[in-house]
Amino acid sequence: MSFLLPETGLLFWMLLAFGVVFFILYKYAFPAILSSIDERKKFIDDALKNAQEANEKLARIEQQGNALIKAAQEEQARILKEAVSTRDRLLKEAHEKALDESEKIMAETRRLVQQEKENAIREMRTQVAELSLSIAEKVLRKELSGDERQEAFTREMLDEAFEKENSAE
Amino acid sequence: MKVPRHILLLFMMLFAICSSGEAATNESTTKEVDVRKVIFEHVKDSYEWHITTIGEKHISISLPVILYSGNSGWHLFSSSVFHDTEVYNGFTVAHEGDYEGKIVEVDEAGNMSRPALDLSVTKNALAVFVSSLLLVVVMLYVARWYRRHDATKEAPRGFVGIMEMLVTMVLDDVVKPNVGPKYRKYAPYLLTVFFFIFLTNLLGLLPIFPGGANVTGNIAVTLALALCTFIAVNFFGNKEYYKEIFWPDVPTWLKVPVPLMPLIEIFGMFVKPFALTIRLFANILAGHTALLAFVCIIFVTMSVNSYIGSGMTVVSVFFTIFMNCLELLVAFIQAFVFTMLSSVFIGLSQPEHHGKAH
Numbered sequence: 001m002s003f004l005l006p007e008t009g010l011l012f013w014m015l016l017a018f019g020v021v022f023f024i025l026y027k028y029a030f031p032a033i034l035s036s037i038d039e040r041k042k043f044i045d046d047a048l049k050n051a052q053e054a055n056e057k058l059a060r061i062e063q064q065g066n067a068l069i070k071a072a073q074e075e076q077a078r079i080l081k082e083a084v085s086t087r088d089r090l091l092k093e094a095h096e097k098a099l100d101e102s103e104k105i106m107a108e109t110r111r112l113v114q115q116e117k118e119n120a121i122r123e124m125r126t127q128v129a130e131l132s133l134s135i136a137e138k139v140l141r142k143e144l145s146g147d148e149r150q151e152a153f154t155r156e157m158l159d160e161a162f163e164k165e166n167s168a169e
Numbered sequence: 170m171k172v173p174r175h176i177l178l179l180f181m182m183l184f185a186i187c188s189s190g191e192a193a194t195n196e197s198t199t200k201e202v203d204v205r206k207v208i209f210e211h212v213k214d215s216y217e218w219h220i221t222t223i224g225e226k227h228i229s230i231s232l233p234v235i236l237y238s239g240n241s242g243w244h245l246f247s248s249s250v251f252h253d254t255e256v257y258n259g260f261t262v263a264h265e266g267d268y269e270g271k272i273v274e275v276d277e278a279g280n281m282s283r284p285a286l287d288l289s290v291t292k293n294a295l296a297v298f299v300s301s302l303l304l305v306v307v308m309l310y311v312a313r314w315y316r317r318h319d320a321t322k323e324a325p326r327g328f329v330g331i332m333e334m335l336v337t338m339v340l341d342d343v344v345k346p347n348v349g350p351k352y353r354k355y356a357p358y359l360l361t362v363f364f365f366i367f368l369t370n371l372l373g374l375l376p377i378f379p380g381g382a383n384v385t386g387n388i389a390v391t392l393a394l395a396l397c398t399f400i401a402v403n404f405f406g407n408k409e410y411y412k413e414i415f416w417p418d419v420p421t422w423l424k425v426p427v428p429l430m431p432l433i434e435i436f437g438m439f440v441k442p443f444a445l446t447i448r449l450f451a452n453i454l455a456g457h458t459a460l461l462a463f464v465c466i467i468f469v470t471m472s473v474n475s476y477i478g479s480g481m482t483v484v485s486v487f488f489t490i491f492m493n494c495l496e497l498l499v500a501f502i503q504a505f506v507f508t509m510l511s512s513v514f515i516g517l518s519q520p521e522h523h524g525k526a527h
Contacts, residue, residue, distance in 0.1 A: 002213070002267070002269065002270075003454065004388055006388045006389035007214065007287065007389045008286065008287060008288075008389075009287045009294065010291060010293050010390065011390075011393050012288055013290065013294035013297060013298075014294070014389060014390045014393035014394075017294075017297045017301040018301070018393060020301065021305055021361060021365065022357070022361045022397075025360075026357045026358075026361070028309060028312060029305075029309055029311065030312075030357040030360060030361075032315045032316050033312050034336075034340075034353075034356060036315035036318075036320035037320070039320045040320040040324065043320070043321040
């Protein structure tokens with residue numbers, strides 16, 4: 001039973017020693033230890049939170065970058081497409097213009113040719129008329145005796161002249 | 170193949186030792202080994218610290234004896250006086266009876282009585298001083314590291330790292346969840362308790378001086394620790410706690426006219442530290458006793474027969490090693506449990522709102 005009876009002396013020394021130990025540790029050891037541990041814990045928590053935030057930010061930036069690249073690519077494609085269409089349009093326009101121009105030139109040429117032709121015909125006609133007049137003059141001057149022959153001759157001449165004109169036309 | 174050969178060698182060596190020591194053992198067979206006495210001498214407190222005996226020479230540390238007797242006042246002398254004389258100044262160490270191993274006052278008629286106050290620095294008291302000193306040195310060393318380093322820049326390594334791990338474990342696993350929001354106020358006390366018990370338990374497992382004393386297996390030591398927890402619980406308990414003791418939330422007829430529930434609650438106030446005292450004391454005492462019993466197997470069987478004795482030595486050493494490992498675990502677990510129960514009791518003295526804490 002002596003085990004179960006606490007000795008006053010030991011109880012006293014134990015309380016004294018433990019009290020002193022507790023006081024010293026309470027005063028000099030634990031404040032430093034606990035505050036340091038708390039501080040580090042807080043620091044680590046903050047660091048973790050910051051890291052997570054940085055990660056999120058990075059992800060956001062990456063996303064933004066990707067979006068930018070995508071937009072740029074789309075823009076590029078659009079510009080290329082536009083350029084191609086512009087080229088095609090310009091080519092077509094140029095082609096059309098050239099066609100128009102050539103047609104215009106052709107028309108002008110045709111008109112000039114026609115004019116020239118008409119001029120030539122008119123000139124020919126006047127010449128034929130003059131010729132026939134001179135022929136008639138000659139005939140009238142030379143032979144006014146044989147009427148029939150003269151008439152036939154005149155007719156023949158005129159026919160010939162007209163035939164010529166027609167063939168020239 | 171290697172391992173069996175080694176074991177074989179070991180056995181051969183053991184037998185060689187046994188046969189050479191047979192003469193000596195035969196001589197001592199006449200002396201009965203009093204296991205009970207051996208174990209009790211080791212686990213009980215004493216006025217001197219017996220370290221070892223070489224041949225017939227006892228090597229021990231004499232400790233101061235401080236007594237107050239109602240008849241003759243204060244006395245201070247070294248325990249070594251009892252080496253030379255049986256009775257010194259009317260005091261002697263009782264060898265039997267209720268006061269076995271204690272210093273008693275002998276009057277002329279030969280009646281023995283305990284002195285009114287025995288404040289002797291006994292073996293356990295010295296062991297308490299040793300672990301207190303060691304604990305203070307260790308914790309101040311650890312604290313110095315924190316003062317000299319920026320906690321946000323580096324973490325401690327080595328020993329300080331282990332201490333930080335223990336501190337963090339006690340704080341996060343024991344103090345915070347059990348004590349509640351005001352845990353910071355009680356953390357230094359609970360940490361001191363944890364480290365004191367843990368260190369003292371470990372020192373108790375060392376086989377030689379300054380370890381080996383059965384400190385936390387002494388009821389006075391555990392009672393002192395439990396008293397501290399009692400103070401922490403009851404002196405710093407809040408209003409709600411005292412309301413629950415004296416006017417608990419039960420039907421009125423349980424409180425008036427016979428204060429049944431308050432009586433039970435008040436009884437509970439004292440049962441808690443009592444449970445703390447007994448559980449630590451009994452666990453450590455049992456551990457020491459079991460260890461010593463296994464060691465004693467060697468001597469008991471040797472005194473019967475040296476061959477059985479040598480065989481049993483192997484078994485005994487094996488069990489002693491096993492028990493030592495177990496006691497290492499127990500040293501930690503008991504410190505942990507004491508701290509946890511203290512935290513729970515402190516937590517119970519801090520109920521926040523009525524009906525919410527329970």
